[in-house]
Amino acid sequence: MKVAIKRISSDPLGLLGLCLVTLMVVSALGASIFAPYDPVQLNIMERLQGPSAKHLLGTDQLGRDLFSRVLFGGQVALKVAFLSIGSALIVGIILGLIAGYGPVWLDNSIMLLFDTIRSVPTIMLALVTVAFVGASLTTLIFVIAASSIPTYGRIVRTQTLTIKSKDFVKAEMLMGASVLRILSIHLLPNILGPLLILASMDIPSIIALEAGLSFLGMGVKPPTPSWGSILNDGFALIRNTPWPIIAGSIPLVLATLGFTFLGESLRDLLDPKLRKLI
Amino acid sequence: MIENILRIRDLSVNYQTNRGILKALRHVNLDIPKSSIVGVVGESGCGKSTLITSIIRQLDDNADIPNGLIEFEKQDLLKLSKDEMRNISGTKISIVFQNPMSTLNPVISIGRQMIDIQYRDQISKKIKKQRSIDMLTKVGLPDPHIQFNQYPHELSGGMQQRVSIAMALQAGPSLLIADEPTTALDATLEVQILKLLKELQEELGCSILFVSHHLGVIAELCDHVVVMYAGQVVEQGSTYEIFNKPAHPYTIKLLECDPASISKKQRLLPTIPGEIPDLINLSKGCIFKNRCSQSIDRCSQETPIWKEFDNAHFVSCHLTES
Amino acid sequence: MSKLLSIKNLRVRFRTNSPFQAMINKIEDPYIDAVRQVSLEMKEGETFTLVGESGSGKSTLALATAGLLNAEEGQIKFMNEDVTTMTSSQIMAYRKKISYIWQDSIGSLSPRMSVGSLITEAYKIHNLKDRDLKMESDRLLKLVGLPKQISERYPHQLSGGQARRVGVARAISLDPKMIIADEPTAGLDVSVQGEILNLLNKLKDDLGVSLFVITHNLNIVRHISDKTAVMYLGRFVEQGQTDDIFAKPRHPYTLALLSANLAPYSEANLKNRIELQGEVPSLMDRPNGCEFHTRCPFSSKHCDNEFPPIHTFNNSQILTCHYPLN
Numbered sequence: 051m052k053v054a055i056k057r058i059s060s061d062p063l064g065l066l067g068l069c070l071v072t073l074m075v076v077s078a079l080g081a082s083i084f085a086p087y088d089p090v091q092l093n094i095m096e097r098l099q100g101p102s103a104k105h106l107l108g109t110d111q112l113g114r115d116l117f118s119r120v121l122f123g124g125q126v127a128l129k130v131a132f133l134s135i136g137s138a139l140i141v142g143i144i145l146g147l148i149a150g151y152g153p154v155w156l157d158n159s160i161m162l163l164f165d166t167i168r169s170v171p172t173i174m175l176a177l178v179t180v181a182f183v184g185a186s187l188t189t190l191i192f193v194i195a196a197s198s199i200p201t202y203g204r205i206v207r208t209q210t211l212t213i214k215s216k217d218f219v220k221a222e223m224l225m226g227a228s229v230l231r232i233l234s235i236h237l238l239p240n241i242l243g244p245l246l247i248l249a250s251m252d253i254p255s256i257i258a259l260e261a262g263l264s265f266l267g268m269g270v271k272p273p274t275p276s277w278g279s280i281l282n283d284g285f286a287l288i289r290n291t292p293w294p295i296i297a298g299s300i301p302l303v304l305a306t307l308g309f310t311f312l313g314e315s316l317r318d319l320l321d322p323k324l325r326k327l328i
Numbered sequence: 329m330i331e332n333i334l335r336i337r338d339l340s341v342n343y344q345t346n347r348g349i350l351k352a353l354r355h356v357n358l359d360i361p362k363s364s365i366v367g368v369v370g371e372s373g374c375g376k377s378t379l380i381t382s383i384i385r386q387l388d389d390n391a392d393i394p395n396g397l398i399e400f401e402k403q404d405l406l407k408l409s410k411d412e413m414r415n416i417s418g419t420k421i422s423i424v425f426q427n428p429m430s431t432l433n434p435v436i437s438i439g440r441q442m443i444d445i446q447y448r449d450q451i452s453k454k455i456k457k458q459r460s461i462d463m464l465t466k467v468g469l470p471d472p473h474i475q476f477n478q479y480p481h482e483l484s485g486g487m488q489q490r491v492s493i494a495m496a497l498q499a500g501p502s503l504l505i506a507d508e509p510t511t512a513l514d515a516t517l518e519v520q521i522l523k524l525l526k527e528l529q530e531e532l533g534c535s536i537l538f539v540s541h542h543l544g545v546i547a548e549l550c551d552h553v554v555v556m557y558a559g560q561v562v563e564q565g566s567t568y569e570i571f572n573k574p575a576h577p578y579t580i581k582l583l584e585c586d587p588a589s590i591s592k593k594q595r596l597l598p599t600i601p602g603e604i605p606d607l608i609n610l611s612k613g614c615i616f617k618n619r620c621s622q623s624i625d626r627c628s629q630e631t632p633i634w635k636e637f638d639n640a641h642f643v644s645c646h647l648t649e650s
Numbered sequence: 651m652s653k654l655l656s657i658k659n660l661r662v663r664f665r666t667n668s669p670f671q672a673m674i675n676k677i678e679d680p681y682i683d684a685v686r687q688v689s690l691e692m693k694e695g696e697t698f699t700l701v702g703e704s705g706s707g708k709s710t711l712a713l714a715t716a717g718l719l720n721a722e723e724g725q726i727k728f729m730n731e732d733v734t735t736m737t738s739s740q741i742m743a744y745r746k747k748i749s750y751i752w753q754d755s756i757g758s759l760s761p762r763m764s765v766g767s768l769i770t771e772a773y774k775i776h777n778l779k780d781r782d783l784k785m786e787s788d789r790l791l792k793l794v795g796l797p798k799q800i801s802e803r804y805p806h807q808l809s810g811g812q813a814r815r816v817g818v819a820r821a822i823s824l825d826p827k828m829i830i831a832d833e834p835t836a837g838l839d840v841s842v843q844g845e846i847l848n849l850l851n852k853l854k855d856d857l858g859v860s861l862f863v864i865t866h867n868l869n870i871v872r873h874i875s876d877k878t879a880v881m882y883l884g885r886f887v888e889q890g891q892t893d894d895i896f897a898k899p900r901h902p903y904t905l906a907l908l909s910a911n912l913a914p915y916s917e918a919n920l921k922n923r924i925e926l927q928g929e930v931p932s933l934m935d936r937p938n939g940c941e942f943h944t945r946c947p948f949s950s951k952h953c954d955n956e957f958p959p960i961h962t963f964n965n966s967q968i969l970t971c972h973y974p975l976n
Contacts, residue, residue: 217758221820224718226745227775239762371839372810470928484929485704514703514866515910516926523925541839544911585841587869588911593893594873595851597844603809 064315070308074301078124085118090273098291108293110283116297119275124301126276130187130260131253134194139249141195142202143241147233149203150210157207164200172197172259180268190269194256205248209241244317251313254306261302277302332399333502333535334360334383339396341378341387348608352378353559356396357634357642360503365529365536367550367567369543369582373604374556376539380507382406383537384423385413401502418445422496426508428488431495432480438464438491439476445495459498467494468524486517490524497528504529505537510545522549543586547571555579558604558615561634565641575643577620614646622647653730654828654860655692655715660685660724662707662714666934682933684710686884688724692877694827697854697861699871699892701907702881705930708864709753711881712830715862716750717741729827746776749821753833755813759805765791766801769819776824790819793856794849811842815849822853829853830862835870847874868911872896880904883933883941890967900967900974902946940972948973 077084086106093113100108107116149160176193183189213219214237222232257277263269264278265285272279277298284294341353353375360366370376381387383398385405398405400421405413417423425431433441442460443453457476464472467490480488489509496504506525510518526549529536540546546553546567553570555563555578563576574580581600583589590597602619605611613628614620620627624646632644667680685707692698700708713719715726717733726733728744736744749772752758759768766787773781787801794815805813814834821829831850835843847870853859865871871878872892879889880903888901899905906924926945931937937944943953950973952958958970 217752217754218760220718221750221752221758222760222771222775224716224745224750225772225775226742227771231775235763236760371841486929514930515868516703516906517929519910519923519925543840582841585844587840587843587867587873590873597847597870597873599844599848600841 061315061318063311067308067311067313067315070304071312074124074305074308075128077121078128081118081121081125085115085121087115087118089114089118089122089275091115098287100291100293107297108291110280110294111287114273114275116280116294119280120277120297120301123275123277123280123298124305126187126270126274127257127260127301127305130191130194131256134191134256135198135249135252137191138195138198139202139245142199143206143238143245145199146203146206147210147237150207151214151229151233151237160203161207164203167196168200170197173263176263176268185268185271187270187274190260190263193263194259198252198256202245202249205245206241209245210237213237213240247313247316250309250316253309253313257305257309258302261298330361332359333362333401334358334537335397335399336379336383337397337399339379339382339398340394341375341382341396342392342394343388344390344392345608350607351559351610352391352607353382355634356556356559356561358554358561358564360535360537361552362502363529363533363535364551365526365538365549366552366554367546368537368539368554368556369541369546370556371541371582371604373558373607375559376556377507378559379556380423380505380537380539383505384417384421385410419448419499420501421503421505422499422501423505423507424489424492424496424509426511428485428492429480431492432488434480437477437479438483442476442491442495442498445498448499460494463494463498464491466528467491467497468520469494486513486520489513489521493521493524493528497532497534500532501534503535503537505539507539508541509538511540511542518545525549543583544588555582559607560615560644562616562645563641563643565638565643569638569641573638573641575637575641575648576616576645577622577647578616581621614644652694653691654694654696654728655690655698655862656725656727657688657690657715658725658727660688660711660714660726661722662710662719663722683722684884684933685714688884688886690879690886690889692860692862694860695854695858696876697863697874699863699865699875699878700881701865701868701871701878703866703907703930705883705933706881707884708881709832710884712750712832712862712864716748716830717744742776746772746824747826748828748830749824749826751814751817751821751829751831751834753836755810755817755837756805756808758817759808759813761805763804764801765803765805765808765816768805769801769816769823771820772823786823790823793822793853794819795845810837811845814838814846818846818849818853822857822859825857826859828860828862830864832864833866834863835865835867843870850874868907880907883931883936885941885970886968887942887971888967888969890963890969894964894967898967900961900963901969901971902948902975903942904969905975906947940970948975 091114095113096109097111097113098109099105105115105117107120110116145160149157172193175197179189179193219232219236222236260269260276261278261281264276265282269278270276280294280298284298287294336356336358339353339356343350343352356379368376368379383405393406396406439457439460442463443456446456446459449456461472461476464475469475469487469490475483483491510521513521522545525536538546538550550567553565553567554561555570555576557578563570563579570579571583574583584598585600587597600619605615605618613630614632617623617627626646632646634642634644635649637643637648661683662685663681663683665681667675667677672680688711700711702708710719714721721734728747731740733744769790770783770787773783773786788798791798791801796812796815800812808816834846834850838846850861851874854861863875875892877890878892878895879886880901882903888895888904895904899908906926909924924947928945931944939952939954939956940958943949946953952972958972960968960970961974962968
């Protein structure tokens, strides 16, 4: 861990990414401590104000403090990102391991399932699900998770196939290790590293996806703040004041840059060929 | 005086690592006479690879040459520019590696690769093709016209290595460097390739620098032998001298340990106990002293000097100075 | 000494085309025989060596003996139990009796496990909860001549020689009756080859374990092996007591192998050098008659159309050739 931090710090972009991500995570988790106002509290008297000492990012059309809404919106972004990626990873890993390690017919069936899911564009999937179940945070998480499962599953499957034929796996089989032992102790730890980094590089796009779906009205319901819904409100008000749009965009840009830089730095770190240069 | 095609004098190569400076080669002297085969024998960590990459100027970025001279055809290779070196590699000096797949491009046919390497010659493609087929025949490919159009993976390991040799000799080099070319091949194939190299060397008159850890091969093929240990040349001489009158304790022990030389069945095989020394924190004195059964006090104090011990037989060992 | 391993007429096949491909390409028999009609007997306390070049089927034979590959035909009897017809619980018991040292010494060690965990892996697999793993790890490392501290290291931090010893430590952890050693000296410097061979011989003496060695390095065979078998294209061409084979090789291939493994600067060898023509034929296209005739320098009548008979000399040297030498 220490070596990891030292290496990331030696890469300026990685360091920047680490700082931005820390900033985002801390501010989101501690939103209730840092936010000066209740994000849903109306204050019509102070609507549509620009940034000031009282309201750092101004107020929206209902007088709600934008800064507080941004902080709480971060919670939504994080919740969606981690829950959807987390559940996609779990299902993807299980299916990928089975596909890679099991018999060929099972592999083919699971791949067929994956390809079917991937053939449906995410937005369409979202629209259809929302039409049946209604828009909510849970629906959002489900849609994003379902469309990410094939990607992770495929990666796990390919890695499993590669590692399965290596000598150390054969050695374990020869010693009598059970399939479960081989999968959990010998295969999974060797797959997890690169997989987690890949998943972390998906976080920016998931946050953007959440924002997009919320912007279209398929995500969180008002008055819950989300960066996408802030952007949505700001879109309608653009002739009056640019501040809601700016307030909604800044965190998106910072989070995307932060996770991307951090993820790329971690990926370069894990690449043994690049490690030689240090 | 026999003319040397390659003269290495006092060559030292260091690598920058995060633990310190690794002195991979130290004051290496080596002569390759014209039209001869010189074998370099040594075990892992002796610096054979560094030596080869220094000659062809392909050292890694973290390498540094504090002193040394590599004289080839009256030029110091270390002082040449990248362009000047590029004119020499592949034409006057060429190289065959242990793994033929690392030399052969897997997605281009053999024939096209053989033609491509003749890019410097201003002749027609037809002539280039004919030359390639001639070369492939010379290295013993059974059906050169068919194999000309095949891809590397369609050939067996032995054939691939023959193609590598053909490509290396196509431009008629004066020096062929062979880095463990037969180590990956079965013994019966190795015999064929060695015979091929010997025949080609006689016909083309080039010199060969043959690097291997296989003593039997060196004894069979080479005229002169250079013994390396942990970054230094410890002994050098004719094949006869080295194998029949080895002077350096490492050479003596190495020959003893080769199971092929042990004619009677032995329950306990000889070894050289210990490990090669740390090349970052070198201690004073002789590099082999920790594993030498005959070391004396002087061995821990002074580094032995490279001296002529007998007729063109050089060694660096205190015990031989008497 | 009782019979430990007895193999009769073993045949191991691999599929080359899927049923669909075979149908399309009209291939009647989409298999290759990696091991064909192999029979051998090995006694307890012996070292049996399999010699052959790449593609000869040595590793396949070893893996089939270990129960990792299925036999198409034939019998493999270990201590009078037929390995080819074992149930899964019988196989688990069998796995405690034989172990394997792999050719790739570092690649056969699980990369994220420390040396200590690796060598005690067998105890965890077979649920031997009463063992003190730390003590066993120290004991095993001592037996193979490695320092205790190495138990904290990871495979990529080991040298080739150290990794090989770790492989040996792992192999002896459950006190097996037989160890299969696949190319024990591959990749090792000549000055340390002796170390691993001396270690194997010592373990044989101290622990009473039998060794089944696979190698293409004929030079070491003489010093460690009691019985030897020479393999070509999946068959045994010659087998017998090692001393007999080295003193009087009777099959041309054996002779060629012996003369190809050169002793440094021995004039005698160069004069008697046997050179084989061409390369090893593909398993998909086995030659007719004697399968070695395409490369044999002594090939003559009958060799290319009749399969050679089996000759037995002195009751122990067995070979298949039309014109045995010596």
